[in-house]
Amino acid sequence: MxxxxxxxxxxxxxxxxxxxxxxxxxxxxxxxxxxxxxxxxxxxxxxxxxxxxxxxxxxxxxxxxxxxxxxxxxxxxxxxxxxxxxxxxxxxxxxxxxxxxxxxxxxxxxxxxxxxxxxxxxxxxxxxxxxxxxxxxxxxxxxxxxxxxxxxxxxxxxxxxxxxKGEEDWMVAESVDILESVGSESGRYYPDLADVRGQAVGRRAVEIAAAGGHHLLMVGPPGSGKTMLASRLPGVLPPLSYEESLEVARIYSASASPPEWDVLPSRPTFRAPHHTATSVSIVGGGSSWLRPGEISLAHLGVLFLDELGEFPRVVLDSLREPLEDGLVRISRAMVSAVLPARFLLVAATNPCPCGEGMTPGSCRCSKSARERYMARLSGPLLDRFDLSISLAKPQVDELLSMSPGEPSRVVALRVSMAREIARDRGVICNSRIPSWALEQLAPLAPEAMALMERRLRSGVLSARGMDNVRRVALTIADLAGEDPPIKVEHIAEALQLRAARAMFNAEQLR
Ligand SMILES: [Zn+2]
CATH class of the missing domain: 3.30.230.10 (Ribosomal Protein S5; domain 2)
Structure with missing residues (x-):
């Protein structure tokens, strides 16, 4: 039989x-x-x-x-x-x-x-x-x-x-509802930007990162609010569409510990693996069905890597493929798989081993120790960050005097408007505009062109860096509701928002 x-x-x-x-x-x-x-x-x-x-x-x-x-x-x-x-x-x-x-x-x-x-x-x-x-x-x-x-x-x-045999009834589930979620509800899922006092540059970078899909690197001492800002980023991203939600649910369902479903995930996810986690748990693989790692669980959401330089080299190297193609290929004996991994990367690092490198007189590290610390991050990875900002610890009286910041729902509205403008250009967000299309989609006003030229000639900006600056400046213009050509102040702000790159070994950035 x-x-x-x-x-x-x-x-x-x-x-x-x-x-x-x-x-x-x-x-x-x-x-x-x-x-x-x-x-x-x-x-x-x-x-x-x-x-x-x-x-x-x-x-x-x-x-x-x-x-x-x-x-x-x-x-x-x-x-x-x-x-x-x-x-x-x-x-x-x-x-x-x-x-x-x-x-x-x-x-x-x-x-x-x-x-x-x-x-x-x-x-x-x-x-x-x-x-x-x-x-x-x-x-x-x-x-x-x-x-x-x-x-x-x-x-x-x-x-x-x-x-x-028809002798008993099947158990049938009520279907899983997908939550209606709009910007106004984001506070239900993620902490609100209103809690962040001061930190104007950090807040601005979070908004631009969300609007343009630009990867963000924050350099600052412990207590400067890097984690606080990163965890508020998914709350200003647009909610997931039904298809996106299903895709994310599929990935979680295949993970080592599938969640109990009450609703489909309607908000972008936030994953923050610790640098001591195994590379399999971050990148994926391991068991015989090649389970998804943190980078896949962050698909269509935010991957936050705190203390970026402390992650093993093999993990940092394996980020290149997902950052480039939005997926990760994993192979083990006799079996291989391609997993989705398109995330917004937010990373944070101390300026030096003691953490106080940005406060004059406080740093206890030698010059060579500081250089070695920053050199742990490879140039190609640093190049993926369109935004690299430095953050200082807020002063006590600054914290006390400051009124609450703008709430996430207001920022989320501007973000979704900017995303809509990008969609009209034919991309999901400005960070995905190919270099060849920049001339047409992000033309520069004469003054803006002149500023770029000066930076190129002085050697602080590479051709690749120039394209990134242009994409960020376009996002800044979109948030301001201004059509191209891109004005000089938008280019200037985009350049300012990558200033922390100067703290890394200049040679490896080229
Ligand atoms: Zn130090």
Missing amino acids: IASIPSAILLGVDGSPVSVEVHISSGIPGFNIVGLPDAAVRESRDRVRAALLTSGFKWCSSRVTVNLAPSAVRKAGAALDLPIAVGMLVASSQVEHAMVAGYAFFGELGLDGSLRKFPGVISLVSSCDATKAVVPTSCTREASVIPTKEVYGATSLKHLVGAL
């Missing part, structure tokens, strides 16, 4: 359809899984056997072969337990073939026959070759965000067979 049950496996954050074929024949009793199973899939045998027996089904003492097709792809994870068990029931005639037609099955089995949650629910269910999907009840809410599939939940193998 043979049965063929549709299911899927996870590769990175993508589902890949798999057909689980179970063949029972006479011969020497045995149980074989073929088709490149990983260790977890090979262990299915014991879980499936225990689950069938404790659920009151028979375990056939004949020769069982389970083939996972296509055979060229390595199969990982425990979500194949359920399709293997259902295949056994059909192949051994304990369940009629017609009853499972049109269904795909997903789930890990407990020894008592209970069905357990598994990673990648959204990707797996949406990729399978069937319109009806049976999942553990703990996964139904998550699976129900997929509009093209009918989702049925079961608590156990016994419940599942009862429901297939």
Whole structure:
């Protein structure tokens, strides 16, 4: 007897359809899984056997072969337990073939026959070759965000067979709502810019970073508000569209610890991995399904790297591909995956090892120690930051006298207006305007041109730097509601907002 049950496996954050074929024949009793199973899939045998027996089904003492097709792809994870068990029931005639037609099955089995949650629910269910999907009840809410599939939940193998026979009811989830979220609601998700006292340059840089999608580097001593500013950035970014929200949900669903879904994420995410985190947890990879790392969890949101120079070189180097292409390629033995990773990078660093390098007389570091500290950051990475600002610790009387800053919702309105102008140009944001299109989209007024020329001649600005300045100046003009050609004051502000670059080793920046 043979049965063929549709299911899927996870590769990175993508589902890949798999057909689980179970063949029972006479011969020497045995149980074989073929088709490149990983260790977890090979262990299915014991879980499936225990689950069938404790659920009151028979375990056939004949020769069982389970083939996972296509055979060229390595199969990982425990979500194949359920399709293997259902295949056994059909192949051994304990369940009629017609009853499972049109269904795909997903789930890990407990020894008592209970069905357990598994990673990648959204990707797996949406990729399978069937319109009806049976999942553990703990996964139904998550699976129900997929509009093209009918989702049925079961608590156990016994419940599942009862429901297939029409003797019991399936568990069906109410679908997951997507929150209506506009700028005014941003305070519900992220701290408000109104809490930031003073820090005019920092606030301005946050607004420009959000409006133009410009990566931001902040240099300043501990206590200068770098983390405070960074954590307020996602609150001024535009909310996610439905498609973007689904994409982000898919990535979280495939992560090592999928969240419990109440609503789909409607705001851009904020991820702030510590520099001591493993490179696998930041970049992704590791387990046999190549789980997404922090840089993918920050997709369409903000990735904040505090103490940038303390991150291992391998992590900093691996940021180049996502910063360039918005994705990361991960390869391990026999398996590779491409994961989405398009984030707004915000980084912070102290000016020197003791942190006080910007306060004259306070720094205890030697000149060479300061140079070594700044040289830990590579030029190519620093080049990705369109905005690099220095922040000072606010003075006490400054903190006391200052009234609350402008709230995030007001800033978010200007940001979304600027994004709309960029969309009319055919880009998502100004940082993505290709160099060749700058002449047409961001022409310079004569005075602005003259200022750029002086900077180029003096050697402080490279050709690449000039393009970046132009993109930032265009964003500044958009925020001011002024059409190109770009005025000299906008170029001057854009140049000012990259002034902290001078603190790094000038040679490596060129
Ligand atoms: Zn110092």
